[in-house]
Amino acid sequence: MQAFDSDTCRELTDREVVATLAAAGRLLRSAEAVLVDATAHVMDRSDVGVAEKLTTAFGCRSVNELVQRTTRGSKVSASDxxxxxxxxxxxxxPSSGEVLPAELPRMRDALGAGAVGVDGVVAVAVALAGCPGGMVGVLAADEELAACSRGEGADAAPPPCADELRQMAxxxxxxxxxxGAEPRETRALRKRGITVGxxxxxxxxxxxxxxxxxxxxLRLGFDSVLNPKVEAVPAVGVPVFTTTDVETDEPLPGEADRRTRAQKQHDALAMILAAAARSLPTLGGAAPTLVVSVREEDLASGRGSAHIGGCDEPVSLSVARHVACAGAVQKVVFDAAGRCA
Known part of the structure; x- marks a missing residue:
């Protein structure tokens, strides 16, 4: 940590900075190999057949929680x-006490040699998981991918990064x-679905x-609606410096839109659904139209609630104003009994 505290990299040349980055990467992969091996022993000692689980002895619910607490990492890194x-x-x-080979023995060797890190091993494991080629095919892929990770593949290419290794796998x-993809497509068709709670x-x-x-x-629809046609809006929390002496009614570029990406996609989906409603099949002879009802006196006073057809929970008056601005307003008069006058 002395090199980090003294800011040594600031005095290095470009080549020396890149060499330092590569050396730190090798150290990181070696440290990850130790982490993976220790995690494997934690899993063995927390198995169902163990008299006292290691996770229970340290007050953790699962191996994931124990790894999180000991490494101070996130849930995603612990899962990896x-x-x-x-x-x-x-x-x-269990019968003979013999140490059996790993599921991917060559990738284990590459991990121990520091040629590949956790990201690379996970990339290969996820790609080959449930592969119907049998153990012979999986072991052949394991040997070739491990050789590629060391830069000793058939094409003599340099060692790949984790994303390139995922593509090879x-x-x-x-x-x-x-x-082919037919069994996977059959499973996907069976599991597809959307529910609205x-x-x-x-x-x-x-x-x-x-x-x-x-x-x-859906992504293409989001991109078409959210396609930036003006100068990009800075992210929330980023300081914005503007120099304008002309008074205008238009908002400044930095103040025009403060919505998050998820909020923008929500509003884009609402726009897509509203545009598609005109071409959908009719309901009772009319297009599937969103109907928001509100009392005139509530809308005038600014107090009260509006109601959406098909939703039992009341909504704010701003929803009624928004829908009325984008759609149409129809006045309906009811008597005291709730019937049309």
Whole structure:
């Protein structure tokens, strides 16, 4: 840490900075190998057959929590360590006590040699998980991918990064899967679906899984609506310096839009649904139109609530004003009994 505290890199040349980065990467991969091996032993000592689980002895619910607390990492990084440990650990046979080979033995060797880190092992493990090619095909892919990670592949290419290794592993997975994408597509068609939960605190929870073509179409719709046509708006929290002496009614570029990316996509989805409603099949002879009702006196006084057809929870008057601004207003007079006068 002395090099970090003294800001040594500031005095280095460009080549020396890159060399320092590469050396730190090698140290990081070596440290990750120790982390993966220790995580594997934590998993073995927290197994169901153990009399006293290691996780229980340290007051943790799971291996993931124990790894998080000891490494001070996030849940995602702990999950990656566990996934890498699962395919590189060497289990012990319960009957003979013999140490068995790892699920991906060559990737284990590459991890121990510092040629690949946790990201690379996880990339290969995820791509080859559930591969129908059998153990022979998986071991062949393991050997070739480990050689590529060391820069000793058939094409003599330099060692790849984790993303490039993931692409190579996906190619191997497609090669070993003789049935192609049809079984995966069948499972996807069976699991697809979207559900809209009940309204809680003014929000509906939307959950589900969509097919790739639906996801891409939705992203394209978001991009078309959110395509920036003016100068980019700075992120929230970033200082904005403006120099203008001319008074104008238009908002400044830095103050025009403070919505987050998720909020913008929500509003873009509302715009897409409103545009598509005109071409959808009719309901009772009319297009599927959003109807918001509010009493005239409530709208004039600014007090009260509005109601959306199909939703039991009342909404604010601003929703009625927003819908009226974007759509149409129709006055309906009711008598004291709630019937049309």
């Amino acid at each position: 360590l566990i996934r890498a440990a699962r395919v590189t650990r060497r289990p012990v046979a 996906c190619v191997w997975a497609m090669f070993l899967d003789q049935d 009940p309204c809680v605190d003014g929000l509906h929870a939307v959950r589900g899984h969509v097919l790739p073509e639906v996801a891409v179409q």
